Amino acid sequence: KLKILSWNSVATWVWNIPTEEEKCTICQFPFESPCPRCKVPGDDCVPVQGQCKHHFHLHCIIKWTDEGSSDECPLCREKWQPKH
Numbered sequence: 495k496l497k498i499l500s501w502n503s504v505a506t507w508v509w510n511i512p513t514e515e516e517k518c519t520i521c522q523f524p525f526e527s528p529c530p531r532c533k534v535p536g537d538d539c540v541p542v543q544g545q546c547k548h549h550f551h552l553h554c555i556i557k558w559t560d561e562g563s564s565d566e567c568p569l570c571r572e573k574w575q576p577k578h
């Protein structure tokens with residue numbers, strides 16, 4: 495007879511991104527981790543895809559385009575347009 499005294503479970507999750515990109519190329523953090531601006535991963539720190547099919551953390555690409563870095567994709571230099 496076996497008696498279980500305690501139970502610890504572990505779960506992980508990943509964003510379903512149809513690409514081989516594993517991390518945001520702006521901040522270099524994995525998509526499952528929050529961007530440097532956020533404290534916890536989740537719906538407030540989502541990966542976004544551009545028309546060029548590159549992915550970035552939402553806050554990273556907003557900072558990239560709004561703070562004067564460029565209005566182009568950091569990887570391919572196409573004009574950044576989010577894919578809807």
